[in-house]
Amino acid sequence: MTGRLGIWALAVLGLVAGCADRERSTLADGRLTATPGGMDFQKVALYDARETEISLRNVGRAPVDVNEVWVEGPEGAYRAEFTSDVPHSLVPGSAASLKVRFAPTKEGGQPAMLVVRSDTRIEPLLRIPLTGSGVDAWARVSPRSLDFGRIEAESSKTLALSLENPTELAVEVTPRLVGADKDEFVAKSVVVEPGATVDLPIQFNPVKVGRKQVALAITPCRGCADVPVLVAAESLEQAVVAEPPVVDFAAVPVDREAFRESRIRNISTEPMTVNQLTLDGLDLSYSQANTGFPLVLQPGEVRGFQLRYSPGHMGPAEDMARYHVVSKRHPTTDVKLKGFGGAAELCVSPVTYDFGTQPLGSKTRVMVNVKNCGSSNAGALTLESLTWQPDPAGTAQFNNTPLAMPHTLQPGQEINIPVFYEPTRTGSASGVLVMTTNAYSAATVQMDFRGTALAHAPCELAITPMALDFGTVPPGRGAVLGVKLENKGRDLCPVKNIQLRDSDGGVFRMPGGDLFGVIIYPGDWFSFQVAVQMPVTGGTFAGTLQVEQMEPANPVVLVPLLANAQATCLIPSPWYVDWGVARRDCPPEPREVNYLNACTMPVSVSNVWIGPGTTDGEFSVSGVPTPLPFTLQPGEAFTVDLDYTAQVYGMNLSPLFVSSDDLAAPLLVPLIGESSKRTDKTDHFTQQDVSKVDVLFVVDNTASMVEEHPRLVSAIPSFVDAALAKQVDLHVAVTTTGIASVSNACPGGAQGGEAGRFFPTDNARPRILTQATPNLTTLLQQNVQVGQCAQVEQGFEAMRRALSPPLVNNADDPRTALPRDGNLGFLRDAAALVVVFVGDEDDHSPDAVDTYVAWAQQLKGQNQPQRATFYAIAPTAAACGTAGGTGTRYAEATARTGGEVMNVCAANYGPLLSAVANKAFSAQDRFPLSDSPEPGSVTVTVNGAPVTTGWRYDAPSNSVVFTNVPAPGAKVSITYRRSCDAG
Template sequence: MAAMSKRWGLWVLAVLVVLTGCEDRDRPVIADGRLTATPGGVDLQRVAMFDGREVEVVLRNVGRARLNVDEAWVEGAAGAWQVAFTHEGPHALVPGSECVLRVRFNPQQEGALPATLVVRSDTLKDPVVRVPLQGVGVDAWARVSPRKLDFGRIELESTKRLALTVSNPTDLPVEVTPKLLGAQKDEFVAEPLVLGPNEERELPITFAPTKAGLKQVALAVSPCKGCADVAVQVSAEGLDRAVVAEPAELDFGSIPVDQERVRPLRLHNLSTEPMTVTSLTLTSTEASFTHGPPPLPLVLGPGEVRTWDFRYSPGHMGPAENLASFRVESRRNPTTDVPLRGFGGAAELCVSPLSHDFGRQPLGAKVARIINVKNCGAANGGPLTIHGLELQPTDGSTGADNGLHLVPATLPYRLRPGEEVNLKVFFEPVREGTATSRLVMRTDVYSGDTTTLNFRGVAEQHGPCRVDYTPVAVDFGTVQPGRGAVLGVKVDNPGGDLCAVKNIRMRDTGGGVFSLPGGELDGVVVYPGDSFSFMVAFAAPLTGGETGGDFLGSVQIEQWDPANPLVTIPLKGHTQNTCLVVSPRYVDYGVSRPDCSPAPREVNYINGCQAPLTVSDVRIGAGTSDGEFVLRASPPTPFTLAPGDAFTVSVDYLAQVFGLNLSPLFVASSDLPAPMLVPLVGESSRRLDKTDQFIQQDGAKVDVLFVVDNTASMVEEQPRLEASMPAFVEAALAKGVDLNIAVTTTGIDPGGTGTCPGGVQGAEAGRFFPVVGGGPRILNRQTPDLAAVLRNNVNVGQCAAVEQGFEAVRRALSPPLVTSADDVRTPEPNDGNRGFLRDEAALVVVFVGDEDDHSPDSVDTYVRFLQARKGENQPQRMTLYAIAPTAEGCPTSGGGGTRYAEAAARTGGEVLSICSADYSPLMRSVANKAFSPQDRFPLSEQPDPGSIAVSVNGTRVTEGWSYDGATNSVVFTAAPAAGAKVEIYYRRACE
């Protein structure tokens, strides 16, 4: 039993020995383990640098006792070889068991890299086993280019693919691995790839933006396993919209109706990819917006901008909207829409001129330029305000020595539609050389709040000079109270160099009775041997008519003469009621030529007093050019003129001195301390040929002003005038004319006898009737019961003393009266004439009176003024008619209306007899003529009839017209069409 137990123990022990393997055990003394390695040598051949290759080495105990493998290492190139057990130790091998080592070759450099695997065990014999290792490092990694990828700017929901080029120049395969880094890396896609030996391929990188903005992303490319990353710079941006409109909204602002404003609209391709625009449509039916024909379809290149001109021409008042829609080939934004907005009705700024060159001027000169600023918008456009005016030197000088100056204006200045203001810029050099400045005007006009005007002048040095003045004193003699007279001063340069004079203005107005009818003269350059004349007026006041009054004044003239820089011309005048009644009160010879002086003119004098008087002298006084006016016939003096008796003086005008000539005709009588004055006026011109130009009106808009005589003699005529107003209104309305109608009187100053309605006792002085109370003063087609209101307004009464119809019209249509709702010079409220005179309308003035006009200035002066209200080149847009005395006369009229007849003839109008029992046919005739295209075109000078040539719209017309010598007019058989340009050429003839 004991023996059996012993055998069992030995068997268990044997089994345990077999099962133990590499487990630790005691080694028998009589046996030893033996370690072998398989394979006995390792050659991993060619391996890419930084890549690796592995092989397993099996360690086996081929001895008869167990052994322990203590450690294993590699001797050779550092870092190129690594060895490790495949499982955790301890590594105890029983006979016949084995362990595995993993040997890895990871070359860090090129070339052969031999090494030795060393394994040490606890065997007594050969405790160290050596296994030779062989391997070659090969420089095998991919080359990456380019090192920068720019995806540009692309629209969201689109994609763009770029590629890196990777190449493998070796005979070993290489794995290329791209890695994306950054917050927006998810918007990019890149996949790794393996390059075969000597292969080159593209590594695609895809950009698919999902959010707008610049992308913060980096790309690292590993060119081989274990290689250091190659950095590739990446630029990319996502756009919410690739094609945008600039501006995003096209707002034309406020624009006058029927005007036009063009604004550019740009399509800008913000992306770096081409974008196709296929069409453009306006989605609304609003017809105020239009655009030029778009060249579509088109391709917008990267960053390209294309421009379209859009127009807004409001056809109605108020807001207007539309939508311009561009069709774009885009998944995200298939259209680019641009709202269009505008507003019909606005102020409009018209400035003329925008620049001016004063040229070369001598030191001491003063040359002015008027700058006209006008609100030329439609009546519904609202006001325009000038907020700032600043003249800024642009030549580096200061304002003091620049020489260019602006006459100050009160700001802010508000202009209602149609109103205008004149600014004055003058060049008054004080130093030699060039002067430049710019006038910066700030307004609230729709077209831009700043307007810049440029000015330039050059100053030259000239020596001191002296000019002669004739007469050296101006004597107006006696002028009846309430009357006016005009004489002149001539400035002559007898020297050999040019001479500058300036600041010709009133120095002393004598209490307001003396004035310069042509306004102050800023400056004139008088060349050697040349001269010029200017007029001086004396307006005799009504006060002191019986006892008379004496007035003194003076005119100043500055000249470029340091020894005598300021010259004054004394003025004197006397006013008193006279026994002599003179007709005409002044003589205007018009424009003449030296080779054919005008016919002599006569002046008639009547003793209107009940006692005889003595005429002691008849003479031509000192004037601008002595000898130009010559007494042709007059009775020898002295002589006695009985009550009611008359005499005539005949005066020739020689017209030998070019320019304006003025002289006084004096008649001395026993009732006057100073001789009675009749001004003589004439102008001599070198011009022989002339062309008058006209633009035919259409009669669609007419402003009609009735000027009614309100003197006591109109007691028979005024009821006839009132009764004729319905006929005038009926004819006007039948023509469909857009009318403005107003009434004023021939009265200027209060006086006379009788009573007048209207609130100012007949002294309307151009203000529309009635000045105070009584209903509307400016009538139109919409005025309720128009005929009745007009009948009431022409009932002006009979209380004035002097008929001054022309003067009344000049005042009525002159600023500030015509541009103001209230004339601040008078106490009556809201007595201005603003709103009557329209730029786009023709002007018709109808004078009604039983006596001729007695205004102080010449007919030519008033006609020229009225024609200028409609434009110098459109005189036919102003026509004068008169119901006045004609040559035949009648018991209730006072002589012939020669001044009215002259004015009517010069403007293509007509004079109808005041003696008619019924004015209704006359008023119908006036309406039919005034509200129709014009067939009569008055000439500005007397022509040689055989020289007249007529053109219509540039085409010579040889028939269908005739010359009417009685009215000095060209009369068409059929009136030219509205808007036609009529040119009439002729050679001026001797009268």
């Protein structure tokens, strides 16, 4: 202990000692001795300390109480205390220990005195001399910063601080780490002997990835102030990384080879050893033959290695390249290898082309075929650019139809690029078209073109008609007319860029597309079509057709185009008349057009005529009601006869016009025919898909149907069961053969004059039934009970009215007082149309059978899968007493549409309607021809392949009948030499 006890404590001790003295014999006293009798601590470093023990022994004859110990000397340099806390009362011969500590606070000698107070009389204060010397001893620390750099986590790096002791005493140097990441560093205390220099190792053992937050404080001696040392360190997830981590060889043709470089980089600040490079061998298309391993990758160093891909199979290929690194955390640096066997390959044809000699001002074309001829899995071919090299001779004379770039072609896909030669100067010319692609080994392709131009006389071109007037076409409908170009001169005449200059917003178009160039020789001519498609909003439209000719005084001829879109009361049937291909020696049969007043007010017709066309006189009209003008009452109709002479070879088009008081311009029905020198003809068909069918029953409602109606009602379940068994998406409705009203005795609300409206017109029952209609059989049985009250059977006319405006496209017939008596919702564009006529007498409709057949085929698209097919239960040659005559018109119509007529005299219609259903809801086996063939001239192909068996020609129906029925969607072509029988 340093210093003395407090005054109060000393006073108490004094009192106690005084009492003891009075009680103790003066002859027996205790005596203390100290061992050793003095202590020299010698040299001790400042702020360090040295300790020793001193033993106090009672060598007297009486007990001794040691009351207090202290040191008299330099403040804070010495400290003395008993080694135990027990009472320090010593009996004779016993001893107690004192611990004395010297911790110099300054340099130099520091003498002191240890004082022990006891209750002995002889020497109550025992004094023991103490000596010691303080020495300033410490270690120098260098450097004052440590940078461990960047090393991989889970590795280790050690740096050292240098400790130098320039003093005469050994010192202990203590490091201390602080900060969030101090646990990832290791540092221990060291003792530096006098005059020695030692290293203090600091070890960095990173666990977590990232920059480290840590500080290091060094205590260079005991009690010395800390010396700060800056520490920088970062740990990495991986020291050796791949650049790039995935090597993609892309698409390479099978059995070719491609090389790609794989690079590795040492992103740490320590050398890294790479022992080898291996492949996993997942796909033997990959290989490598790199040498030089093992190697040491210096900090920041990058090295590249070649990898090879030679696909031995088509399709994707993957493998893994592994760099084996001396690393605990990442013993391999992995590189994924990707490739695709089968690359896009470019095929171009032609790469050189000579247009030959062409007239000045002409425009000739060659199609450059560009194809991705790689294997089926070879990936896309991208055409990146397509440009012409400048022509050093002047204005370029070659060009191509623009193609949006880039343009992608999948394997097997191709595109034809039109390249044109448009000579503007005489003599030879050349052009170079350059294409860039992503094709394997075909990044750039050069195509060379040549041509020579000759001069000629200016064109003498005649254009008919000089203006194309479409008159009136109802909104939403289209029409087509023609323009003829004829060379009236003595030299050839090149024309080009025949196209619409103004389509008035797309109302006008050219169905065959623009005509890039034609050379018309003296006396020759050709025709082309111009079409109009009226918007549903109606209106008046004007456009312009242009024709460029080699005539310097008039290089561009403009043909005005006019059209009026307006709702019409007159409904023509058909909307256009197409005679198809005809011959001079085989004039086509006459055709008819029927005009029905579909409005609720009378219409006055003032004229019917053939307007200007490509070749006037080829078409003629007759049978126009006289005198003109005449009035049609609501629901009334008239029919005109049309002839086509087919004397002028080529395509002939003319307008049939009808003027009426409700139209601003005459109503148009286009007339189309082609006169050909060819005698062969081919009818093309597509086998129908009958999964969706609209069925219309047209039932005779005359008084003679008393026997037949019950048979029909009884047979309906057979028809419905057949339809449901084939899972047909069905629409079915009924109308009558009655056109004019008779009396209120007729059921259904129309007085026997449905005139095409579905029965019952008063909506007493649902009129359009489907396969999902509850009680379908019962409702259809009720709907075919149309009564027996009408007088004239007009089955074809009733059908045409039922499926024509205003009935087919209105929920209510605007011409009648009955509500909701229109036929809207029955006819579907995607569905086949089957019409079943049931009557005990032949049809007495006003127009020819051909007219109705052509109308129906026009309605659904001639020779298309959804083609209209007619069936009839009608009188046949096997007559009976309940039938009137023979149904020749029904027989002709069914034969022309591929249907069939069955005998109305049968006692049970169940088998008849089952046969109708099975035939109507099955693929077509009978294909009617459009003309009569010469015997033995018929040939058949299905999907382009000749078929010599499994079919026969049936002369009575003028049809080809298959026993091996073509599959739905099959393309059937029937070629024959047309017979030229009169009539």
